[in-house]
Amino acid sequence: xxxxxxxxxxxxxxxxxxxxxxxxxxxxxxxxxxxxxxxxxxxxxxxxxxxxxxxxxxxxxxxxxxxxxxxxxxxxxxxxxxxxxxxxxxxxxxxxxxxxxxxxxxxxxxxxxxxxxxxxxxxxxxxxxxxxxxxxxxxxxxxxxxxxxxxxxxxxxxxxxxxxxxxxxxxxxxxxxxxxxxxxxxxxxxxxxxxxxxxxxxxxxxxxxxxxxxxxxxxxxxxxxxxxxxxxxxxxxxxxxxxxxxxxxxxxxxxxxxxxxxxxxxxxxxxxxxxxxxxxxxxxxxx
Amino acid sequence: xxxxxxxxxxxxxxxxxxxxxxxxxxxxxxxxxxxxxxxxxxxxxxxxxxxxxxxxxxxxxxxxxxxxxxxxxxxxxxxxxxxxxxxxxxxxxxxxxxxxxxxxxxxxxxxxxxxxxxxxxxxxxxxxxxxxxxxxxxxxxxxxxxxxxxxxxxxxxxxxxxxxxxxxxxxxxxxxxxxxxxxxxxxxxxxxxxxxxxxxxxxxxxxxxxxxxxxxxxxxxxxxxxxxxxxxxxxxxxxxxxxxxxxxxxxxxxxxxxxxxxxxxxxxxxxxxxxxxxxxxxxxxxxxxxxxxxxxxxxxxxxxxxxxxxxxxxxxxxxxxxxxx
Numbered sequence: 030x031x032x033x034x035x036x037x038x039x040x041x042x043x044x045x046x047x048x049x050x051x052x053x054x055x056x057x058x059x060x061x062x063x064x065x066x067x068x069x070x071x072x073x074x075x076x077x078x079x080x081x082x083x084x085x086x087x088x089x090x091x092x093x094x095x096x097x098x099x100x101x102x103x104x105x106x107x108x109x110x111x112x113x114x115x116x117x118x119x120x121x122x123x124x125x126x127x128x129x130x131x132x133x134x135x136x137x138x139x140x141x142x143x144x145x146x147x148x149x150x151x152x153x154x155x156x157x158x159x160x161x162x163x164x165x166x167x168x169x170x171x172x173x174x175x176x177x178x179x180x181x182x183x184x185x186x187x188x189x190x191x192x193x194x195x196x197x198x199x200x201x202x203x204x205x206x207x208x209x210x211x212x213x214x215x216x217x218x219x220x221x222x223x224x225x226x227x228x229x230x231x232x233x234x235x236x237x238x239x240x241x242x243x244x245x246x247x248x249x250x251x252x253x254x255x256x257x258x259x260x261x262x263x264x265x266x267x268x269x270x271x272x273x274x275x276x277x278x279x280x281x282x283x284x285x286x287x288x289x290x291x292x293x294x295x296x297x298x299x300x301x302x303x304x305x306x307x308x309x310x311x312x313x314x315x316x
Numbered sequence: 317x318x319x320x321x322x323x324x325x326x327x328x329x330x331x332x333x334x335x336x337x338x339x340x341x342x343x344x345x346x347x348x349x350x351x352x353x354x355x356x357x358x359x360x361x362x363x364x365x366x367x368x369x370x371x372x373x374x375x376x377x378x379x380x381x382x383x384x385x386x387x388x389x390x391x392x393x394x395x396x397x398x399x400x401x402x403x404x405x406x407x408x409x410x411x412x413x414x415x416x417x418x419x420x421x422x423x424x425x426x427x428x429x430x431x432x433x434x435x436x437x438x439x440x441x442x443x444x445x446x447x448x449x450x451x452x453x454x455x456x457x458x459x460x461x462x463x464x465x466x467x468x469x470x471x472x473x474x475x476x477x478x479x480x481x482x483x484x485x486x487x488x489x490x491x492x493x494x495x496x497x498x499x500x501x502x503x504x505x506x507x508x509x510x511x512x513x514x515x516x517x518x519x520x521x522x523x524x525x526x527x528x529x530x531x532x533x534x535x536x537x538x539x540x541x542x543x544x545x546x547x548x549x550x551x552x553x554x555x556x557x558x559x560x561x562x563x564x565x566x567x568x569x570x571x572x573x574x575x576x577x578x579x580x581x582x583x584x585x586x587x588x589x590x591x592x593x594x595x596x597x598x599x600x601x602x603x604x605x606x607x608x609x610x611x612x613x614x615x616x617x618x619x620x621x622x623x624x625x626x627x628x629x630x631x632x633x634x635x636x637x638x639x640x641x
Contacts, residue, residue: 144340149576248467281477299465
């Protein structure tokens with residue numbers, strides 16, 4: 030791990046530090062004494078940076094921005110890590126098995142991936158969240174905890190075909206390599222070949238995409254909030270963005286904080302993904 | 317088998333694939349309605365007497381099983397009936413005219429973005445490739461990588477607050493139809509187009525740069541240079557064309573992502589396109605309309621990608637050989 034960090038260029042190092050900081054805020058942020066993210070300060074509406082009591086200022090509604098960034102990190106990164114982790118696990122398992130078995134199973138799986146990928150990922154997520162988050166009484170919206178779960182489910186469905194297709198493609202390049210053919214001809218069981226020979230070789234390709242996928246999910250969470258189906262009544266980065274988007278005509282300065290936090294996080298994810306992919310190419314080149 | 321029949325069969329196979337994906341994705345969206353935690357009857361049947369209820373249930377095909385429900389929808393869809401908004405009074409407001417008004421606005425936005433993005437990224441891609449490895453290339457390339465990672469709504473909000481509110485060069489909200497003054501129309505589209513174009517420019521420039529660098533190593537480029545052709549002439553006539561296949565393919569394939577992007581951008585800038593219609597359909601719980609909107613996006617995306625695939629095969633023989641091998 031330390032080795033990996035030492036190999037990074039400056040930008041990747043900064044990205045790793047930023048992601049570590051955000052993750053730490055998500056996990057331990059509740060220990061920091063901050064105002065309640067959902068309690069507005071009637072004295073300070075749209076306060077600027079470094080105003081008393083509000084380090085990053087407040088938005089037009091008087092909500093403390095720092096507290097929302099810290100507490101929002103928990104929701105947003107929870108959504109991102111769970112849906113990417115779970116979607117990546119399911120997607121790559123299905124993709125690897127389909128590519129290894131070939132034949133009808135592969136046809137069904139890859140057609141399934143193509144079907145899900147034929148709907149632009151934001152539209153797919155939007156449709157899933159909109160349908161699943163319908164409450165029986167329009168005047169009583171669904172509680173924000175349940176919304177978070179629904180968004181995780183929807184974005185997992187979005188991630189599965191993306192990772193699945195990459196895992197399938199990567200597996201196809203390995204199944205005819207000499208050592209796999211040799212293992213098969215020596216009578217090694219399919220399950221062992223996949224676990225011992227395929228998975229370790231496919232994983233590096235998946236790791237780099239996982240970071241990109243975290244970026245995709247963070248963007249999607251923001252976009253869903255802007256479209257009114259995110260964790261709108263809760264505390265998340267997307268909810269912050271949606272709030273400031275409605276207020277930017279009269280409180281533009283409070284917009285910069287959530288916008289910069291989201292942008293930096295997505296840039297960091299892409300940078301780390303790019304770094305891992307570069308390492309992968311190096312490794313391939315040595316073979 | 318001669319090559320023409322071979323080509324024909326390849327196209328036919330591609331068409332069959334496209335049909336399978338279209339049926340699959342529309343069926344998927346249709347089945348989605350069965351996942352609603354609320355019954356469709358509770359949402360859309362408002363008549364109080366039993367006879368009226370039965371009438372409405374039959375009219376909306378709510379008594380059909382999921383597969384039949386899909387087939388009814390598909391039958392209507394291919395005949396140009398995209399379903400209706402159902403109001404509590406029992407009034408049906410057809411989707412088709414709303415779609416007819418909204419879709420051209422979104423398409424216009426996407427086309428403007430493509431034009432602007434290509435117009436900027438082609439010279440920029442050639443320049444960075446030509447200066448590859450030097451400081452100007454490094455600075456631009458790093459900047460573009462960063463720009464490509466920033467979500468378009470971030471650009472949208474920054475542009476709206478800076479050029480729309482602080483400087484007031486462009487209207488920060490709203491849409492003017494081209495019929496009501498073309499200059500005003502362009503002004504109202506400027507910020508949304510920029511918000512979508514900046515990340516797109518970044519992606520396209522990176523693609524073109526890679527291909528131009530590869531082409532510059534070709535022998536015929538050295539040959540052209542040794543014959544004394546000017547750099548400009550070599551870059552734009554001998555290098556650009558063979559290097560641009562990846563760029564134009566990805567630009568075409570990027571349509572789907574851009575349509576997804578317009579949903580959010582339209583919402584931010586209050587542009588009455590498809591995104592706003594979808595937002596409205598979700599807000600007012602009109603899932604029949606949502607079904608048709610999502611289906612149209614999916615079909616458009618799949619058909620467009622298919623056409624691009626086949627077209628690239630015709631334009632660039634190398635990709636054809638690869639796919640036949």
